[in-house]
Amino acid sequence: MKCALITGASRGIGRAIAIQIAKDLGFHILINYASNEEAAKETLQLIKSEGGSGELIPFSVENGEEVQKKMQDWFNNNPEKEITVLVNNAGITKDNLFLLMPEEDWDKVIQVSVKGMYNCTQAILPKMVRKRYGRIINMASVSGVKGNAGQANYAAAKGAVISASKSLAQELARRNITVNCVAPGFIKSDMTSHLNEKELAPIVPVNRFGLPEEVAYLVSFLASDKAAYITGEVININGGIYA
Ligand SMILES: NC(=O)c1ccc[n+]([C@@H]2O[C@H](COP(=O)([O-])OP(=O)(O)OC[C@H]3O[C@@H](n4cnc5c(N)ncnc54)[C@H](OP(=O)(O)O)[C@@H]3O)[C@@H](O)[C@H]2O)c1
Incomplete structure (x- = not known):
């Protein structure tokens, strides 16, 4: 049975991805999250209500040992299943002007996005390589492509995700494993709930x-x-803010 692991799938963009992949590809979905079990269960319910299947797999992507252990246990308990899709979606923001940014906020944002991508990809990749097939999609951001005042840490994290993805794409292309980034602009979710859409919509061409x-x-x-012939790409999805 083919499976997709989506990190940060309890809410927002990750939840929508989990539901869409279950619907479009018929995959069994591994719903990762950090702590919000209620929301993760809702994601699972939404998948099931559309006839799909999935399960919860909580771990913090930041913690390499935990990721390795959880995934190894899962592989041991599910020998008939294979993870052919990995979406490194988990991410956080801790915005501030650079001059005011505490070191721990710099480190934390990079730890979740960049180390999270390293940890999860390390845990899944050996089996993809052996099967000579895989799809890895990493969640970047318009901030990682163009930079954004007040988000130097987040832009650094997403920029690193982009460059690492391009390198990984070149390493893995011959094994039929594609690696791409998706770079959204303003998307409605908990992450952007503090922003005033009415005020900001005019800077988005799609409004x-x-x-x-x-x-x-x-x-x-x-x-x-x-999508077999698309690899090493960064695809913007931002309503025309930046291309
Ligand atoms: N929203 C936007 O406008 C926007 C724009 C560009 C890029 N993005 C990127 O898109 C991705 C999803 O964003 P979103 O807006 O959907 O965010 P969100 O609504 O804040 O949801 C974040 C998700 O990530 C999970 N998460 C956070 N830290 C984690 C950790 N250490 N380990 C595992 N899971 C963790 C959360 O789990 P819990 O529920 O357990 O906390 C939750 O499922 C992020 O990478 C973000 O940077 C978002």
């Missing part, structure tokens, strides 16, 4: 925030067999 589902359609396509 609104995007929906998690709109990001999920793109990720689901990249996760499919049809």
Whole structure:
């Protein structure tokens, strides 16, 4: 049975991706999250209500030992299943002007996005390489492509994710494993709930925030067999803010 591991799938964009991949590709979904079990269960319920299947797999992507242990246990308990899609979606922001940014906020944001991508990809990749097939999609951001005042830590994290993905794509292309980034602009989720959409919409050519589902359609396509010739790409999805 084919499976997709989506990190940070309890809420927001990750939840929408989990639902869309279950619907489009019929995959069993591993719903990762850090602590919000209620929300993760809701994601699972939404997948099931559309006829799909999935399970919860909580761990903090930051913690390499925990990720390795959880995934190894899962592989041992599920020899008939294979993870062919990995979406490194978990991410956080801790915004501040650089001059005021505490070191721990710099480190934490990078730890979750960059080390999280390292930890989860390390745990899944050996089996993908052996099967000579895989789809890895890493969640970047417009901030990681163009920079953004007040988000030097987040931009550094997402920029690192982008460059690491391009390198990994080149290492893995011959094994039929594609690695791509998706770089959203303003998307409605808990992460952007403090922002005033009315005030900010005019700087978006499409004149609104995007929906998690709109990001999920793109990720689901990249996760499919049809996207075999796309690798090492960063696909912007930002309503025209920046290309
Ligand atoms: N929203 C936007 O406008 C936007 C724009 C560009 C890029 N992005 C990126 O898109 C991704 C998803 O964003 P979102 O807006 O959906 O965020 P969100 O609504 O804040 O949800 C964050 C998700 O990540 C999980 N998470 C956080 N830290 C984690 C950790 N250490 N280990 C495992 N899971 C962790 C959370 O789990 P819990 O529920 O357990 O806390 C939750 O499922 C992020 O990488 C973000 O940087 C978002």
